[in-house]
Amino acid sequence: MPRVLSDERGDLVKAIADFCGRECGTKEQRDKLTANGAEHHNQQLYEKMAKLGWLGIAVPEEYGGAGRGMVDLSLFLQETSYGRAPISGFGTTIITAAAYEKFGTEAQKRTILEGVVNGRVExxxxxxxxxxxxxxxxxxxxxxxxxxxxxxxxxxxxxxxxxxxxxxxxxxxxxxxxxxxxxxxxxxxxxxxxxxxxxxxxxxxxxxxxxxxxxxxxxxxxxxxxxxKAWTQLMAGLNLERMILAAMMLGVARRAFDDTLAYVRQREQFGRPIGSFQALKHRIADMATELECAQLLLDDTAATIDAEPGKVFPREASMAKLKCTELAKHITLEGMQMMGGYGYATEYGMEALLRATVVSTVYGGTSEIQRDIIGKTYGL
CATH class of the missing domain: 2.40.110.10 (Butyryl-CoA Dehydrogenase, subunit A, domain 2)
Known part of the structure; x- marks a missing residue:
């Protein structure tokens, strides 16, 4: 979706998009990397990203990382999810690494954070x-x-x-x-x-x-x-976990939207593209609008966290997780409906995107828990 990025961040997004297109851009490539979809992480591909310096994007420089913040991490997560890169180990690795960065001994930090940069999974x-x-x-x-x-x-x-x-x-x-x-x-x-x-x-x-x-x-x-004191330590990492999940699912939602749009533009029934029918045109319009809203929410929350990295933002992070995961599930369901039988077929990939999004409203704190947290921030 359109947004304003600095030249450096724009170059990062383009590089990730080019990499994903080249390495896992076709169904045949993804099937080979994932044992026909049974696996969600390919270590060889993951280590290629490590060599490009991407896996250490949020790791402090003293441990070999780039020392970037939530905005840059969010961009990486969105683009790799959009590109359907099989690197499922990255999200849990970064969530885990943050706990060691905040609370670990120096020896633990060296082991874990340097390992992240070099392509290890936690x-x-x-x-x-x-x-x-x-x-x-x-x-x-x-x-x-x-x-x-x-x-x-x-x-x-x-x-x-x-x-x-x-x-x-x-x-x-x-x-x-x-x-x-x-x-x-x-x-x-x-x-x-x-x-x-x-x-x-x-x-x-x-x-x-x-x-x-x-x-x-x-x-x-x-x-x-x-x-x-693990409970207090866990609470300190909630911003990161929820934002990681939000960014990943927003990337999936964007991919599902673009795939659906491409399909309804070219699929013809009754003598014209099905996207020209008002029933589908209006659904596309609603999906596009909701994506823009989710993008703005995620970008603003990421920038807010970067501005005050030591502060916890339970309302904003929970809103981002709630909105992006629920929207991703909605868009993939809509995509499957608009694609008809082809949405159900593994050849087109919408069913795989749907399976990825259904569980996203459960892990990392269910949507019900996120709503409860948001409500509590308003004194309810």
Missing amino acids: SVSMSEPGAGSDVGALTCRAERTAGGYLVNGQKTWCSNAHFADHILLIARTEPGSAKHEGLTQFMVPADAEGLTIRGIDTMGGKEVNDLYFTDCFVPDSAVVGAPG
Whole structure:
């Protein structure tokens, strides 16, 4: 969608678009990179982006990154999503890296942040079978032992754990404490003894996992931040997580809109392009208008966060996540309807975009949770 960018940012967007067009611009290329759509991350492609310096776009310069802010990160996420680049590991990696940047030891920062720049993947595990939206209800426990902790319990819906280097685990270290107290973050190698990772079959393919911890030992040096203070640390990262998800889904929404527009322009029925019929023309107009609104909201929120990087913006970040994910789901559903049977066929790709957007209103805080957060900022 049209917007004003500086020359530097415009060059970045064009470079990403050219790369995606060249490396994964056709269905045949994407099928080869993703095992016919079953996988969502291709490590070779990911490492090509690392060599171009893109994966470190938001990593501080002292760790090899570009040290850019939310605006530039948002541009990267939107354009790679629009280009359908199979790099699903990037979102969770950046969310996780931010926690290490804020609260990790220098050794942890070196390992994680330099790894991000070089194309390594990280993951974070919060949810449990009985603790989804209510993260404070988690029961996976880490009990004190000589030189560290023994972790026992189950985590679930852990994105990308099956190809990550480490899991940023949130576990309960003080069982008798209040609900949001006594939680601690740990840096756990994905191949740690006592940790079993099992994939969960989903309509989207291989994305998420169950994690089973059985007397998994983690040393004291694995603690990220202050012991027992993980809840406060998690709250500090909410801007980033919600903005990442918003930017990714806005990119998908733009792609779905452009694909739909191209189809209704060329598809003819009753002697003329179907886009010339008022029923479809008006739907296209509404979709385009909503995309412009979402773009302005996302851009403004990203710029606001960059202007005050140490401040949390719960209302604005939740609005961006809510608007962009719900809009992406709406546009892909509309695209499938307007494309008819072709929207349902894997050849055209709309069904894959739809599957990607349906879950976006659930992960990272459901739409209902985002609305609740927004309402609370108004004193409700």
